[in-house]
Amino acid sequence: MGMRNHQIVPSELIHRIARLKHGGTYKVLKNLLKHKLLHHDSSKYDGFRLTYLGYDFLAIKTMVNRGVFVSVGRQIGVGKESDIFEVATEDGKLLAMKLHRLGRVSFRAVKSKRDYLKHRSSFNWLYLSRLAAVKEFAFMKALQEHGFPVPSAVYCNRHCVVMPLVQGYPLTNNCDRN
Numbered sequence: 668m669g670m671r672n673h674q675i676v677p678s679e680l681i682h683r684i685a686r687l688k689h690g691g692t693y694k695v696l697k698n699l700l701k702h703k704l705l706h707h708d709s710s711k712y713d714g715f716r717l718t719y720l721g722y723d724f725l726a727i728k729t730m731v732n733r734g735v736f737v738s739v740g741r742q743i744g745v746g747k748e749s750d751i752f753e754v755a756t757e758d759g760k761l762l763a764m765k766l767h768r769l770g771r772v773s774f775r776a777v778k779s780k781r782d783y784l785k786h787r788s789s790f791n792w793l794y795l796s797r798l799a800a801v802k803e804f805a806f807m808k809a810l811q812e813h814g815f816p817v818p819s820a821v822y823c824n825r826h827c828v829v830m831p832l833v834q835g836y837p838l839t840n841n842c843d844r845n
Contacts, residue, residue, distance in 0.1 A: 674791060675714035722793050723766055726825040735822045735829055736762060748799070753832060761832040763822060765803075767796040796826035803826050 673680070682692045696715065699705040704721030708714055717725075730736060740753035743763070754764045766836035770792030807830065811819055818830040 726827040763832045767826040770793045
């Protein structure tokens with residue numbers, strides 16, 4: 668339902684799924700638009716699509732509710748396919764939360780260079796980001812089981828992978844540049 672079957676979810680479908688009283692759906696959508704969790708698109712038909720910020724919110728809320736972590740700290744990295752944040756558990760242990768962001772302008776070739784799509788002709792960047800996170804989580808688990816020195820995968824939800832925070836510094840700070 669929703670974005671699983673649609674690039675842009677029609678307003679009528681949202682109203683049917685939400686099952687709110689008349690006007691209630693409109694108020695909720697207006698609030699979500701205000702906070703940039705949704706994007707309104709009326710080019711083909713009147714509908715909405717989830718933004719990365721909205722997807723982040725859903726993943727973080729789910730993980731907080733499940734006790735994976737209790738707080739989100741500073742952003743510690745930005746790359747061409749993900750953003751990385753510090754998160755803390757209830758006992759104060761620091762973890763790293765990686766939010767996959769496939770579809771950025773600098774990284775659009777992912778659909779041709781990776782096998783995420785297989786035989787599908789249409790795709791959604793949020794869906795591809797979720798597939799990338801699930802694949803990374805599975806590879807981290809497999810490598811850890813075979814004794815490779817990788818961070819242990821703690822949790823995966825939607826487009827987000829949580830792992831222990833490894834303290835380090837960029838290798839460029841350690842190189843001889845001559």
